[in-house]
Amino acid sequence: MKTGSGRYDVCIIGAGVCGVNIARRLSAYELDVVLVEKEADVSFGTSKANSGIVHGGFHTGKNHLKARLELQGAMMFDRLRQELDFPFRRCGIVVAAMHEDEMRAIEQLYMQGVDNGVIGIEMCSRARMLELEPKLNSDVVGGLWVPGGGIVEPYRFVFALVESAMKNGVEKLTDFKVESGAHNGDEWTVRAADGRQITARYVVNAAGLWADDVSKAFGAEDFEIKPRKGEYYLLDRLTKARPERVVFPVPTSISKGMLVVPTVEGTVLIGPTAEEIDDKTDLATTREQLEKILSSARAMVPSISEYDVITSFAGLRPTLEDDFYIAPSARVPSFIQVAGIESPGLTASPAIGEYVKDLLKKEGLRLSEKPDYDPFLASRIHVKDLTPFEVDTLAKGDPAWANMICRCEKVSEAEIVEAIKAGHTTLDGIKYFTRAQMGRCQGGFCTYKIIKILMRETGLPWDQITKNGGTSHVLKDAL
Numbered sequence: 001m002k003t004g005s006g007r008y009d010v011c012i013i014g015a016g017v018c019g020v021n022i023a024r025r026l027s028a029y030e031l032d033v034v035l036v037e038k039e040a041d042v043s044f045g046t047s048k049a050n051s052g053i054v055h056g057g058f059h060t061g062k063n064h065l066k067a068r069l070e071l072q073g074a075m076m077f078d079r080l081r082q083e084l085d086f087p088f089r090r091c092g093i094v095v096a097a098m099h100e101d102e103m104r105a106i107e108q109l110y111m112q113g114v115d116n117g118v119i120g121i122e123m124c125s126r127a128r129m130l131e132l133e134p135k136l137n138s139d140v141v142g143g144l145w146v147p148g149g150g151i152v153e154p155y156r157f158v159f160a161l162v163e164s165a166m167k168n169g170v171e172k173l174t175d176f177k178v179e180s181g182a183h184n185g186d187e188w189t190v191r192a193a194d195g196r197q198i199t200a201r202y203v204v205n206a207a208g209l210w211a212d213d214v215s216k217a218f219g220a221e222d223f224e225i226k227p228r229k230g231e232y233y234l235l236d237r238l239t240k241a242r243p244e245r246v247v248f249p250v251p252t253s254i255s256k257g258m259l260v261v262p263t264v265e266g267t268v269l270i271g272p273t274a275e276e277i278d279d280k281t282d283l284a285t286t287r288e289q290l291e292k293i294l295s296s297a298r299a300m301v302p303s304i305s306e307y308d309v310i311t312s313f314a315g316l317r318p319t320l321e322d323d324f325y326i327a328p329s330a331r332v333p334s335f336i337q338v339a340g341i342e343s344p345g346l347t348a349s350p351a352i353g354e355y356v357k358d359l360l361k362k363e364g365l366r367l368s369e370k371p372d373y374d375p376f377l378a379s380r381i382h383v384k385d386l387t388p389f390e391v392d393t394l395a396k397g398d399p400a401w402a403n404m405i406c407r408c409e410k411v412s413e414a415e416i417v418e419a420i421k422a423g424h425t426t427l428d429g430i431k432y433f434t435r436a437q438m439g440r441c442q443g444g445f446c447t448y449k450i451i452k453i454l455m456r457e458t459g460l461p462w463d464q465i466t467k468n469g470g471t472s473h474v475l476k477d478a479l
């Protein structure tokens with residue numbers, strides 16, 4: 001494997017859901033592709049903290065690129081799920097009108113959905129809404145039903161895409177913060193903050209919140225990405241308020257509103273808020289926003305209780321204009337901008353991979369199919385899905401399958417070791433890969449055990465174990 005001094009055909013900056021979809025799509029061709037990421041692991045940016053919804057294609061008119069890519073991307077999830085085995089389910093979306101005057105907006109969304117070609121979209125009466133989602137407030141007056149909408153675990157989606165891309169030859173360089181790019185002859189020299197450098201004929205800027213800085217560092221377009229914060233609260237899987245469908249309110253002009261999402265792994269997410277902020281690192285959550293989220297969520301699903309909240313988190317939308325900015329730079333050669341990818345970026349991401357592949361081809365990149373491209377990943381074993389007898393059988397080969405590390409989410413020692421072997425060597429990386437630390441106790445019982453396994457498997461001393469790389473040491477001052 002190259003260690004950061006290689007020559008590549010394409011360098012993709014940013015290992016969020018857009019960058020990894022592009023990398024995986026390109027991995028089907030005879031190309032040397034490198035994916036570079038400033039963080040210690042992939043999916044540590046906006047792609048880790050969102051609603052995890054595969055949207056239904058009715059929120060935006062098809063004159064927007066983001067609407068066209070949303071529709072195309074949403075349709076690609078079933079095949080990707082078959083190939084990559086990540087948690088995904090088409091549970092459908094309901095949009096609940098709580099007042100008669102909201103029905104006009106519902107009708108507009110319906111017309112837009114029909115115009116966009118959304119399959120099965122339906123305007124609903126109160127009775128139909130309650131039949132589709134019995135957890136809804138019985139005061140609902142009507143709404144919209146979009147059966148094709150779904151839910152996905154966003155980080156596991158990213159991890160599976162990266163694993164597949166790497167299986168097909170893509171190289172991944174983490175802790176590689178791109179600082180500058182210079183074009184000489186027919187190639188870019190891409191330099192990282194730590195002095196490493198690589199060269200590539202084409203560069204794709206998929207740097208999320210920092211796509212503006214990266215663009216400037218390459219002498220490309222001057223634009224500004226503004227963060228819009230979304231706070232969430234997560235409810236325990238034991239909550240009685242879990243709906244079967246994703247429940248949306250009628251949208252506002254700046255956001256799709258605060259939702260109630262039955263996550264694909266059995267918990268419930270409520271939120272997000274939508275707050276313009278200045279600081280691209282501000283992921284704080286507040287009591288004040290919790291009140292807002294609870295009241296909005298309860299208006300639609302009254303059984304939601306504050307006592308079921310197990311944690312809170314925030315994500316930052318990388319907002320630019322009213323649409324995605326995906327285009328070759330008009331200022332510098334062989335540089336593709338993938339910027340301003342706010343919602344529905346997760347949904348659109350497989351289609352973004354396809355779109356960027358075509359842009360690169362138009363810019364002169366030769367695409368010749370790899371005869372040995374393998375789109376499939378082997379399914380992973382999850383102890384939580386097994387019977388005790390099946391766990392027993394596995395444990396005869398390796399007792400680590402029967403050693404339960406995270407009791408809340410039922411994750412065994414063997415699964416933690418698999419995560420580490422797959423390159424996830426921070427506590428957050430292991431959390432997103434396995435779900436250990438994500439349950440009711442939020443790592444209260446298992447974090448210490450995971451640290452011990454990490455030390456054993458990696459040889460790292462205790463003071464080098466981090467939450468998410470860099471200086472986020474977890475034990476440094478504690479002992």
Ligand SMILES: Cc1cc2nc3c(=O)[nH]c(=O)nc-3n(C[C@H](O)[C@H](O)[C@H](O)COP(=O)(O)OP(=O)(O)OC[C@H]3O[C@@H](n4cnc5c(N)ncnc54)[C@H](O)[C@@H]3O)c2cc1C
Nearest residue numbers: 014016018038045046047050051053178208230345346347
């Ligand atoms: C609150 C919220 C809710 C959302 N809900 C949904 C939803 O339900 N459905 C949906 O479809 N979409 C949703 N979205 C949108 C979706 O999450 C984003 O569109 C998507 O994650 C963007 O992916 P990305 O790859 O462009 O960015 P990111 O995931 O941020 O990836 C960019 C990467 O680039 C890296 N990077 C930055 N600078 C550098 C550098 N100099 N060198 C190297 N690497 C660098 C970053 O570390 C990061 O990992 C939501 C977003 C938010 C915030």
